[in-house]
Amino acid sequence: MATATMRNWSPKQSEQLIIPSTTQTITELEILSPNRQATLIYLDQLPWRMTATKVVKTLELTVGKRYQSGALSRQVLDKEKQLAMELSLQLLSYRIRSRREIGEKLEKRKISTEAIGAALAKLEQAGYINDNAFAKAWIDERIEIHGYGRRRIKSELLTKGIDDETIESELDRLYTAEKEIRAARELAGKRLARYVELDKVVAARRLTQVLMRRGFSAKTARTVLKDLLA
Numbered sequence: 119m120a121t122a123t124m125r126n127w128s129p130k131q132s133e134q135l136i137i138p139s140t141t142q143t144i145t146e147l148e149i150l151s152p153n154r155q156a157t158l159i160y161l162d163q164l165p166w167r168m169t170a171t172k173v174v175k176t177l178e179l180t181v182g183k184r185y186q187s188g189a190l191s192r193q194v195l196d197k198e199k200q201l202a203m204e205l206s207l208q209l210l211s212y213r214i215r216s217r218r219e220i221g222e223k224l225e226k227r228k229i230s231t232e233a234i235g236a237a238l239a240k241l242e243q244a245g246y247i248n249d250n251a252f253a254k255a256w257i258d259e260r261i262e263i264h265g266y267g268r269r270r271i272k273s274e275l276l277t278k279g280i281d282d283e284t285i286e287s288e289l290d291r292l293y294t295a296e297k298e299i300r301a302a303r304e305l306a307g308k309r310l311a312r313y314v315e316l317d318k319v320v321a322a323r324r325l326t327q328v329l330m331r332r333g334f335s336a337k338t339a340r341t342v343l344k345d346l347l348a
Contacts (some may be wrong), residue, residue: 123135126129135268139181140186140187141164141185142162142184142187143162143182143184144161144182144184145161145163146159147179148160149151149162149171154171155171155172155227155228156170157174157228158278159174168313169198169229170198170229171199172225172322173201176197177182177193179317198229199233201229203237205224205229206224206237206246208218209278210241210246213324214252214255216247217238218259218278218280219278220237221234222236228245244301249279249284251283252280253275253280255272256275257288257292259290261297261301265301265304266301266332266333267332267333268289268333268335269333270310271289271340272286272289272333275306298334298338299338300339302329302332302334303346306328306329306343306346309328310325318347325339325347326339326340329342
């Protein structure tokens with residue numbers, strides 16, 4: 119009778135009957151230095167997975183606990199996804215950030231690539247992450263508050279993970295050549311008072327260095343200084 123019943127079972131049901139659930143024991147939780155934000159989990163004496171220490175604490179994982187095969191992995195991933203969202207929203211509460219910025223911050227907390235990817239996808243879908251909007255905000259601030267030139271702004275955005283095409287498009291729209299020359303002239307004018315006692319050639323050289331450190335091109339510097347030191 120039992121044999122006849124088993125013939126009607128699906129392959130999955132049969133597999134569950136024949137192969138018993140395996141369990142593994144947490145044998146060590148190694149908290150890693152220097153910041154103690156990561157923990158390496160050992161199962162049956164072997165290193166199994168590194169995750170955020172906060173995940174370990176939230177799940178109340180302790181040495182000696184036993185888990186069914188696969189169950190612990192699912193629990194850790196679920197908590198990593200939750201933590202990734204919490205940390206991302208916390209970072210975004212201070213200022214707008216690029217996708218790469220958030221991803222790198224989460225990687226430092228030893229959150230898995232899968233959990234990071236899931237969090238970033240949700241944030242983008244909800245409009246919390248938008249690299250175009252980030253580039254615009256960054257350019258506006260660097261122009262209006264810091265008075266940087268185009269080259270320095272582009273260099274900074276590249277380090278934030280913004281692609282070259284997006285940067286060039288936003289810079290062309292927000293930072294015209296005329297606007298950049300005005301910014302360079304304003305900076306040079308403020309610094310000129312420091313060099314009034316110097317020879318014009320020396321003053322021009324030092325002002326050029328100042329402008330180029332701020333991200334203005336040599337061509338822009340020459341254009342501005344030609345009038346300013348005439």
